[in-house]
Amino acid sequence: MLIRIPKRWEIAERDATPEKHYLNRRELLLGAGFLGAEALASAAVDPKGLYPAKKNGSYTLDRPVTEEAAATGYNNFYEFDPQDKYAPKELAQRFTISPWQVEITGLVDKPKVWDIDDILKQFPLEERLYRFRCVEAWSMAVPWTGFPLANLVKAAGPKSDAKFIRFTTAKKPKEMPGMVRTPWYPWPYQEGLRMDEAMHPLAMVVTGMYGKPLPKQNGAPIRIIVPWKYGYKGGKSIVKIEFLKSQPETFWHQLQSSEYGFYSNVNPTRSHPRWSQSFEKVIPTMERRKTLMYNGYQEVASLYDGKEF
Numbered sequence: 001m002l003i004r005i006p007k008r009w010e011i012a013e014r015d016a017t018p019e020k021h022y023l024n025r026r027e028l029l030l031g032a033g034f035l036g037a038e039a040l041a042s043a044a045v046d047p048k049g050l051y052p053a054k055k056n057g058s059y060t061l062d063r064p065v066t067e068e069a070a071a072t073g074y075n076n077f078y079e080f081d082p083q084d085k086y087a088p089k090e091l092a093q094r095f096t097i098s099p100w101q102v103e104i105t106g107l108v109d110k111p112k113v114w115d116i117d118d119i120l121k122q123f124p125l126e127e128r129l130y131r132f133r134c135v136e137a138w139s140m141a142v143p144w145t146g147f148p149l150a151n152l153v154k155a156a157g158p159k160s161d162a163k164f165i166r167f168t169t170a171k172k173p174k175e176m177p178g179m180v181r182t183p184w185y186p187w188p189y190q191e192g193l194r195m196d197e198a199m200h201p202l203a204m205v206v207t208g209m210y211g212k213p214l215p216k217q218n219g220a221p222i223r224i225i226v227p228w229k230y231g232y233k234g235g236k237s238i239v240k241i242e243f244l245k246s247q248p249e250t251f252w253h254q255l256q257s258s259e260y261g262f263y264s265n266v267n268p269t270r271s272h273p274r275w276s277q278s279f280e281k282v283i284p285t286m287e288r289r290k291t292l293m294y295n296g297y298q299e300v301a302s303l304y305d306g307k308e309f
């Protein structure tokens, strides 16, 4: 197995944690029996023939679509590996995603525990091309398959005092070796949006990419994508969606509140305390590009006053 030393630009969100907490990965992998996971890697299955979904031509790119192998082979999914972006692809393969349920709860008229199959039956899928920008400054462009988050919100019937939404992601330590290695992290990974952000037509519930069901390392079977925000706002492998009165605490904000705000809109003029955000590096070539305000999705500007963090 290749143990890779991250390049400088890859040193990232995880720096919130002192390096001494990291145990020797190889020892842990051996101990936990994770070597050989590669052999278990399997292609996503699509028994209902939902993919590829109809393309929505309104979403166009100013750059080429990222090669599928790069977008599905270079991941941030700390539950599987908090250090090595090439590792989740293998380590996530033994993660079980069937059966899968998503609980809708909190300030709603229609609380419900959805089975993933019923979500896929209820909400018509479409494909959209979106830019994607990680706070660490790498970026890509991906054909996501899913549906507007607003459709799920409307189906839940939010009460008038529901002002925020919290997304909770899977916590299955037996299948998530990175989570076991980092007990000091505030698991499960949680994220949140303000209600008007969640209702914006760009905010998406994603169940597939590249015309196929989501690979496990990209957040199967269901994740969120908010293309005008840094990538960490889009929780992977969602199990609960809660409607709340007040702004929820989030994973990265809890770890390092001075670096990761609740809003986290892509903004080239607001540097991260440890690096500039004015440029990005496009995976896999690491070609340098200027970062765009709101990642180029200017239509969201009216939701903000420009000072949000």
Ligand SMILES: Nc1nc2c(c(=O)[nH]1)N[C@H]1C(S)=C(S)[C@@H](COP(=O)(O)O)O[C@H]1N2
Pocket: 013, 071, 074, 075, 076, 077, 078, 079, 133, 134, 135, 169, 170, 189, 217, 218, 219, 230, 231, 232, 233, 234, 235, 236, 237
């Ligand atoms: N549950 C969970 N969701 C997560 C993360 C994570 O570690 N755990 N990482 C986030 C970060 S930092 C990014 S950049 C994106 C990466 O998504 P991708 O691997 O599909 O590109 O997922 C986000 N969602």
Ligand SMILES: [Mo]
Pocket: 013, 076, 134, 135, 136, 230, 231, 232
């Ligand atoms: Mo990220």
